[in-house]
Amino acid sequence: MSPHRDLPIGVFDSGVGGLTVLKALRERLPAESLVYLGDTARLPYGTKSAAAVSHYALQAAQALVSMGIKALVVADNTSSAHALEALRARYPGLPVMGVVEPGAAAAAVASAAGRIVVIATESTVQAGTYPRAIHNTRPGARVTSKACPLFVSMVEEGMTDGPIAEQMARHYLDPLFADAGDGEAGDCLLLGCTHFPALVPLLRRVVGPNVAIIDSATTTARAVEDLLDNRGLAATRTPEQARVRYLATDAPERFARVAGIFVPWTIAADTVEMVELG
Structure with missing residues (x-):
């Protein structure tokens, strides 16, 4: 039995959006303790260069590793796109899981016709990581990537529904999902982006049933569960x-308010610890 199995899992994101991953981890792995770090001083990562994102991600990981963790979950899509290999190289003995690979694998299976639309931040789209990961599982898939930068601001302002939110969602998505009878619409x-699950009811209405x-x-939480089981790292606590x-x-x-x-x-503001990176 590994002496590390009751250490917490470290989770980091550029801000609060990664709490969607933390929520999924709590639901899937209720016996696991978690440490969540939001780099709120430097958000959003989605508009930063690849070099800057990698630098920030390594600093966030170092802060969590120094606290004692048994695995690292990179909840930030942009960091998963630009920094995952650097993190694995820096910490070769630490299991590191990003959100891109599990999501891409799930999409490759879920798409009946192989017409997959990826919505993300500009930086994640530019990295091209999702199409590569999808094609690793399903080489013949047709992948269209769409940057939807205003979705992040909408979510953080609580605009997850209503006429303005729907107009913006249709602006981004209607051209990709409208059925023109040519069999080209996404399926x-x-x-x-970790912010986007907050928009699921709206997105469902826009793209159809x-x-x-x-x-x-949710797919990352399942992948983390498998990773811990395979390495004998599942927690023994209740x-x-x-x-x-x-x-x-x-x-x-x-942080507490937007969470x-x-x-x-509810997350009380006085329970959110301040840390400095770098």
């Missing part, structure tokens, strides 16, 4: 003994 929507919607958070710790690099009050958009429980 699977992959959410390539026959499109598969893949949330990388769910009642599991703990969640929250860290932020700036504005813990805003309510992503998780169904």
Whole structure:
């Protein structure tokens, strides 16, 4: 039995969007303790260069590793796209899981016709990581990537539904999912940003009932469960003994307030610890 199995799982994101992954982990793995770090001082990562994102991700990982973790979950899509290999190289003995690979694998299976639309931030789209990962599983898939930068601001402002939100969603998605009778419309929507699960009811209304919607958070939680089981790292504690710790690099009050958009429980501002990276 590994002496590390009751250490927490470290989770990091550029801000609060990765709480969708933390929520999925809590639901899937209730006995696991978790440490969540949101780099709120430098968000959003989605508009930064690949070099900057990799640098920030390595700093966030170092902060979590120094606290003692048994696995690292990169909840930020942009970091998963640009920094995953650097993180695995820096910490070769630490299991590192990103959100891109599990989401891509799930989309490749869920798409009946292989017409997959990935929506994400500009930086994640430019990285091209999702199409590559999808093609690794399903080489013949037709993958269309669409940057939807305004979705992030909408979610953080609580605009997850209503006429303005629907108009923006239709602006982004109608050209990709409208059925023109040519068989070219997408049949699977992959959410390539941790903010986007908050928009699922709206997105479902826009793309219709026959499109598969893949949330990388839930698929990542399943992948983490498999990873822990395969490495003998599943926790031995009871769910009642599991703990969640929250860290932020700036504005813990805003972290706590915006968190309510992503998780169904309350996070008190005075429980969010301030940390400095670098």
